[in-house]
Amino acid sequence: MNEPLAERVRPKTLEDYISQHHLVGSKGSLTHQIKKGIIPSLILWGPPGTGKTTLANIIAEESKRPFYVLSAINSGVKDIREVIDKAKQSGGLFTSKNPILFIDEIHRFSKSQQDSLLGAVEKGWVTLIGATTENPSFEVIPALLSRCQVYILNAFDKSDLEALLKRAISKDKWLQSKKIVLKETEALLRLSGGDGRKLLNIFELVINSEASDAVIITDQLVLDKVQKNTVLYDKTGEQHYDIVSAFIKSIRGSDPNAAVYWLARMIEGGEDVKFIARRMLIAASEDIGLANPTALVIANSTFQSVSTIGYPEARIILSQCAIYLATSPKSNASYMAIGKAQQKVKETGDLSVPLPLRNALTKLMKDLGYGKDYQYAHDFTNNFVASEYLPEELSGTSFYVPGNNQRENALKTFLKNRWKEKYDF
Structure with a gap:
């Protein structure tokens, strides 16, 4: 066997x-x-x-x-x-x-x-x-x-994992020779992290460790038998997702100490440097955004650098970036803005582009009014003119709401001075 x-x-x-x-x-x-x-x-x-x-x-x-x-x-x-x-x-x-x-x-x-x-x-x-x-x-x-x-393919849910166990007990000749009672399965399912192969391997380990052919599966029995075999970090299992989640939430929460700790857990577990850098790249835009636009530049440089260098030196660059992101001011305004805009597109469909904003590529297009009455911003004071840039049906709709931080407060003042009461800045 x-x-x-x-x-x-x-x-x-x-x-x-x-x-x-x-x-x-x-x-x-x-x-x-x-x-x-x-x-x-x-x-x-x-x-x-x-x-x-x-x-x-x-x-x-x-x-x-x-x-x-x-x-x-x-x-x-x-x-x-x-x-x-x-x-x-x-x-x-x-x-x-x-x-x-x-x-x-x-x-x-x-x-x-x-x-x-x-x-x-x-x-x-x-x-x-x-x-x-x-x-x-x-x-x-x-x-x-x-x-x-x-x-x-979706991760297995509880019913899928339990079905795998029952199928194994009924189909496998070696397990058929045992008297197995699934009294408790919570520990088995939790340790598997939704991985069917890992679940069956743990189950086999527990059955193998029992001298008797009669085995009652309890949570305590599973934990006792498996505890010595668990690893600090399983980059293909549940911890892979839990630890990177803790890492990103620590950055979002402006805690550089926690961010570096969870980063160390991933590094010690052999996590792919590009996976870690990619997550920081997303966080730089989703959680920091316009509060500190340089964060995206730093995160992108980190991704390129660690992709070239690899471990062990990449850990220093990852640490620098994680600390920089954690100590940056935070804003999710860009993230929220695109979400609102996408929802509005789904609700309103393909609204027509206003004629002044269209590009008159042919004489017919010009005759039809494409580009007519377009006001070139650079011809006006401060390179700004209060024109309409949204479809008529959405005039005045706000998607971007500046965050409450030093840089976006300045953006709010800048936009308010230009658009007055049109948008809710």
Whole structure:
């Protein structure tokens, strides 16, 4: 019984697949395609242990296609080319039955490695299925991303995880030989962090540690058996999200000490430097914004620097940026403004651009009044004229409300002097 429990009970059919009903349920966006065997190249994006690899295997089995697997951790361009050559020889010219190439952790592939996939995907020699825990918009090159559909897998909820446990107990021959009672599951579910594979591994560890074939699962038993095996920081589990949340909230709360502590937790856990820097880049705009616009410049420089340098020196740059952001004045006014504007667009639809603001590219457009009566701000005192720049239906609507800090108070005065009572500055 060397094979882990999670592998032994891995579902082989859609009927056995648990969760992700939005993708593979009776009305799932992938269900019909899988049954018909018409599979596009796709990226499966979701947290660890949510069934990305399992779903790829099922897609290959259901569509009766050859299935090649590469892991981005230990595969290079040479490995990719070898698989593509095999795929071409196995009848890749027939689009409906071309082989599937599954790449686990595709976000770890370099640009050149991803580039090497483009021709095979575009010509239909392979159908690519990539699995990633990171946002593909950041980690997959645009040329490859444009050739793939992105499907999001959700973290397992409590009922999904409990169903996984019960399925394992009923399906696995070794567990069938035991007398297992699931009296309490809270500790198992919490320690798993929503990761189905981790849940089954912990469950197997607990059962293995009991001498008797009769095992009553309680929270205390699980904690006693697993405590010595828990890690300070699991960058693929629940703590990955909890600790970065604490980090960002410490920056937002202007506490540099807490920010550096949570940063240290992530660094010691081996967290990806780009993940940390990316979160600070977002915080610089969402939580600091126009209260200190330089914060975004500092955060962007940090992202570029740590992407080049890496650990261990990157920790110094990350620390400098975290402290700078935590000690900056705060404003979420830009974040709130775009949210209000997007909501208004959803409510009002595609309102017409006022004629003076339109660009008269042709004589017909000029005859129709495009650009007529436009007042060029630089022709007026202080480079300002009180014209209308919103659609008529939204005239006077305020989206940006300056925050209460030194810089935005100055912006408020500046805007009030120009717009008087038109906007609520």
